[in-house]
Amino acid sequence: MEKVGSADLIRRETKKAQPLTRSPSNAQEHILAERKRREKLTQRFVALSALIPGLKKMDKASVLGDAIKHIKYLQESVNEYEKQKKGRTLESVVLVNKSQLVLDELHKLSPSFSDGNRDYSSSNLPGIEVRVSGKVVLIKIICEKQKGNLIKIMGEIEKLGLSITNSSLLPFGPTSDISIIAQKTGDFDMKVEDVVKSLSYGLS
Amino acid sequence: MEKVGSADLIRRETKKAQPLTRSPSNAQEHILAERKRREKLTQRFVALSALIPGLKKMDKASVLGDAIKHIKYLQESVNEYEKQKKGRTLESVVLVNKSQLVLDELHKLSPSFSDGNRDYSSSNLPGIEVRVSGKVVLIKIICEKQKGNLIKIMGEIEKLGLSITNSSLLPFGPTSDISIIAQKTGDFDMKVEDVVKSLSYGLS
DNA sequence: ACCAACACGTGAACC
DNA sequence: TGGTTCACGTGTTGG
Numbered sequence: 216m217e218k219v220g221s222a223d224l225i226r227r228e229t230k231k232a233q234p235l236t237r238s239p240s241n242a243q244e245h246i247l248a249e250r251k252r253r254e255k256l257t258q259r260f261v262a263l264s265a266l267i268p269g270l271k272k273m274d275k276a277s278v279l280g281d282a283i284k285h286i287k288y289l290q291e292s293v294n295e296y297e298k299q300k301k302g303r304t305l306e307s308v309v310l311v312n313k314s315q316l317v318l319d320e321l322h323k324l325s326p327s328f329s330d331g332n333r334d335y336s337s338s339n340l341p342g343i344e345v346r347v348s349g350k351v352v353l354i355k356i357i358c359e360k361q362k363g364n365l366i367k368i369m370g371e372i373e374k375l376g377l378s379i380t381n382s383s384l385l386p387f388g389p390t391s392d393i394s395i396i397a398q399k400t401g402d403f404d405m406k407v408e409d410v411v412k413s414l415s416y417g418l419s
Numbered sequence: 420m421e422k423v424g425s426a427d428l429i430r431r432e433t434k435k436a437q438p439l440t441r442s443p444s445n446a447q448e449h450i451l452a453e454r455k456r457r458e459k460l461t462q463r464f465v466a467l468s469a470l471i472p473g474l475k476k477m478d479k480a481s482v483l484g485d486a487i488k489h490i491k492y493l494q495e496s497v498n499e500y501e502k503q504k505k506g507r508t509l510e511s512v513v514l515v516n517k518s519q520l521v522l523d524e525l526h527k528l529s530p531s532f533s534d535g536n537r538d539y540s541s542s543n544l545p546g547i548e549v550r551v552s553g554k555v556v557l558i559k560i561i562c563e564k565q566k567g568n569l570i571k572i573m574g575e576i577e578k579l580g581l582s583i584t585n586s587s588l589l590p591f592g593p594t595s596d597i598s599i600i601a602q603k604t605g606d607f608d609m610k611v612e613d614v615v616k617s618l619s620y621g622l623s
Numbered sequence: 624a625c626c627a628a629c630a631c632g633t634g635a636a637c638c
Numbered sequence: 639t640g641g642t643t644c645a646c647g648t649g650t651t652g653g
Binding site for chain 1: 464466470489500503555585589593
């Protein structure tokens with residue numbers, strides 16, 4: 216990366232009396248190496264141009280320019296996707312809080328809680344719904360497909376003092392729709408809100 | 420992109436007596452233009468290298484190579500993100516809200532529930548929830564335990580142009596908690612609201 | 624002294 | 639017939 220500019224013309228004249236411009240045997244070797252270098256260069260140029268969609272001009276300059284543009288575009292896309300990803304997990308927390316708010320509002324009226332989320336992005340993460348009928352509890356969860364998720368959920372449920380009597384897992388796209396029936400045991404006296412909260416917390 | 424190879428040396432010797440190697444006035448202009456071209460080239464090279472993270476060698480060849488590698492990586496990432504997007508559309512979220520709205524509009528149905536405070540064993544109309552993820556549809560229904568209810572529901576679902584792939588029925592007190600996974604077939608293009616409405620109507 | 628990488632000037636080809 | 643792009647050989651420099 217040394218810029219000689221146009222002032223080296225003079226230098227070249229004066230430097231004519233160098234010991235040897237080039238060793239005669241090495242001369243050919245030099246031009247061969249350079250040839251190989253250029254070859255590799257152009258090869259990479261075509262390889263790069265093949266990765267750029269909708270490339271009109273096959274100019275080296277245009278290839279470089281469009282490559283730059285394309286990389287910027289891709290990077291931007293990736294950043295947006297990542298942003299959305301981050302947003303999702305955050306929404307999940309909000310979602311839980313919201314549901315609890317709803318539950319508190321409807322506290323006496325209906326314990327049924329749907330994971331309705333008004334925000335545009337947050338699609339997943341546990342939608343939790345708990346219903347109670349006498350001593351029977353119905354728990355419905357929609358969560359990411361993950362190894363051991365069901366076991367973890369069941370463990371959490373039984374930890375709460377519930378005895379599972381029925382369970383069902385249906386694969387639904389990238390998520391699993393899990394329904395579980397359980398019986399209250401002994402001194403179980405949790406409110407549904409607490410059940411939802413405990414399960415949400417247990418699945419993080 | 421014409422390869423002359425090393426055979427042009429002879430040509431150059433024989434072609435010595437060409438009418439015009441170059442117009443004398445144009446000669447300098449030519450080398451100037453070429454200078455400018457190279458200048459632009461190297462400029463784009465540095466611009467490109469600036470976009471590549473973790474670039475060790477500032478070689479032209481390395482810049483091109485790493486640019487290729489990086490573009491491939493980014494493209495792959497974008498593809499994966501897009502793939503995920505396809506699966507978990509925000510459709511499901513919106514649809515859930517919509518379906519709830521429909522339900523609220525039709526009847527403020529609140530499924531049977533007993534918290535100790537109030538007990539709403541409500542209308543004979545079931546609770547219906549529909550989610551869509553790509554070509555897969557998840558239908559959840561809570562309805563009274565009745566003979567042939569499941570069959571009737573399944574019949575209604577298949578009438579709508581859906582193909583059932585999974586189903587689950589869990590007894591929950593006096594009601595049944597039914598979950599069904601179905602695939603869209605052919606020209607199925609109903610909105611979830613209509614699905615909910617049809618099922619509600621079909622179960623009376 | 625070698626090797627690798629660069630910029631330069633130049634002739635040719637293609638609109 | 640200019641204008642633009644290319645590949646080539648060559649001189650030069652830093653490690």
